[in-house]
Amino acid sequence: MLSKQPGKTPDTYVLPGDEVGISEEYVPGRNVADEEGKLYSLAFGRIQKDDKRLILSVKTGKEKLRPRTGDIVFGQVIRDSKGVQTVRVGGYADKQGDLHEIDFTGLIREPRGRRDDRILPILVGDYVRAKIIREGDVPELGILSPNLGVVMALCSNCRTPLIRDPPGLKCPNCDYKEQRKIASDYGIVLLPREGGVEAGSR
Amino acid sequence: MGTQSDIKLIEENGLRLDGRNPGDLRPIKIEAGVLNRADGSALIEWGGNKVLVSVYGPREAYPKHNQDINKAIVKARYNMAAFSVDERKRPGPDRRSIEISKVLSEALESAIMVEQFPRAQIDVFIEVLQADAGTRIAGLTAAAVAIADAGIPMRDFVTGCTAGKVNDKVVLDLSKEEDNFGQADLPIAILPKSKKIVLLQMDGDLSLEEFDTATSMIINAISRINEIQRNALSAKVKVDDAGGE
Numbered sequence: 001m002l003s004k005q006p007g008k009t010p011d012t013y014v015l016p017g018d019e020v021g022i023s024e025e026y027v028p029g030r031n032v033a034d035e036e037g038k039l040y041s042l043a044f045g046r047i048q049k050d051d052k053r054l055i056l057s058v059k060t061g062k063e064k065l066r067p068r069t070g071d072i073v074f075g076q077v078i079r080d081s082k083g084v085q086t087v088r089v090g091g092y093a094d095k096q097g098d099l100h101e102i103d104f105t106g107l108i109r110e111p112r113g114r115r116d117d118r119i120l121p122i123l124v125g126d127y128v129r130a131k132i133i134r135e136g137d138v139p140e141l142g143i144l145s146p147n148l149g150v151v152m153a154l155c156s157n158c159r160t161p162l163i164r165d166p167p168g169l170k171c172p173n174c175d176y177k178e179q180r181k182i183a184s185d186y187g188i189v190l191l192p193r194e195g196g197v198e199a200g201s202r
Numbered sequence: 203m204g205t206q207s208d209i210k211l212i213e214e215n216g217l218r219l220d221g222r223n224p225g226d227l228r229p230i231k232i233e234a235g236v237l238n239r240a241d242g243s244a245l246i247e248w249g250g251n252k253v254l255v256s257v258y259g260p261r262e263a264y265p266k267h268n269q270d271i272n273k274a275i276v277k278a279r280y281n282m283a284a285f286s287v288d289e290r291k292r293p294g295p296d297r298r299s300i301e302i303s304k305v306l307s308e309a310l311e312s313a314i315m316v317e318q319f320p321r322a323q324i325d326v327f328i329e330v331l332q333a334d335a336g337t338r339i340a341g342l343t344a345a346a347v348a349i350a351d352a353g354i355p356m357r358d359f360v361t362g363c364t365a366g367k368v369n370d371k372v373v374l375d376l377s378k379e380e381d382n383f384g385q386a387d388l389p390i391a392i393l394p395k396s397k398k399i400v401l402l403q404m405d406g407d408l409s410l411e412e413f414d415t416a417t418s419m420i421i422n423a424i425s426r427i428n429e430i431q432r433n434a435l436s437a438k439v440k441v442d443d444a445g446g447e
Contacts, residue, residue, distance in 0.1 A: 013436070013439045015350065015359075015432050015435055015436075016350055016355070016356040016357070016358060016359060017356075017357070017358045017359065017394070017395045031355050033357075042315055042355035042356060042357065043350070043353055043354070043355045043356070044350040044351065044353065044435050045353060060353030061353065062241060062242070062352060062353030
């Protein structure tokens, strides 16, 4: 325990079983138990005191983030098998626009019955912005809106980041031309609440 | 308990084969948060034991017929690596590891606030990398740290220690030779705050007086071991605050 004294200040770490206060002063909140007038921590985490509502709780920092349908995620395509792309997701923006770090795998399926040349491909190694269209153990992702799709792609020849060359993409190194289902802001990705972070080459 | 023999496990000066006094513990080192992919993890080095514990959950219990509508189920899996002992151990569960997994699950369940997670399961994987007597207790002690590291609410830590009888003398924290050739082995795990016993097994014979002596030795040692558990988590906070993550 970092401090053994009761009545700890906020931002103090506590361990299970530590005395964190008395029930005359605070109501036990999340991860806090009241035992004979004393409040004990039930988890390893930071004390949070809500002095307005007089609630004392312990925040563990291990609360699992669960992306919901409609959340926007960012990830990299790691596998392409029979029209199903596997994406390793590294971050997601919730509906409030906050960006969170996360680690899970999602799938992008080719729309059924629309397998023709008008559907532009995404390839292994591409970085994509996608929307969660179905939750589950392996969430399904969609990239059909104009702001969704590839935000950075690498040249299939020399792995140099591709630049826009309407109507497609071009490698600045070997001039190889490629097609992708790109997002409208390909090359300059505006991350939510981050004020425009340049992720691509240009 | 292994085979009884006339091997001298305690010298004339009262010291044990490894130079310890009867009430001494072997060196213990615990490190929390050693695995990135697990929700919580810990590595314990207790004498010659090396045990790695990872915790996943609480998550929806599968198969669904195992779900308890009132509480989470704790599934501990104790496993000895093939290379953990002198002669290669055949991999996979055996009678001993199934029994240990069961008693460890029950010990951990009494400390975790399982009522908060109906229909869920908490998986605790206890992998013995190197065995040197007292692996179940080392695994259980590290499991409590890993569960706390996973942010799972618990009433208290679970802390354990063994005692036993060697050359007619009660000693704390048996080494491999003492475990193999001693007369009795008594692993106990306790919730340190409430002093509630959550695991007690005994192999061999102890008189009532010897049992009382062994128990009080263990209870004394447990406060020291609990301090090591708490320090492991505190050390993790210091590393995180210093930007070590």
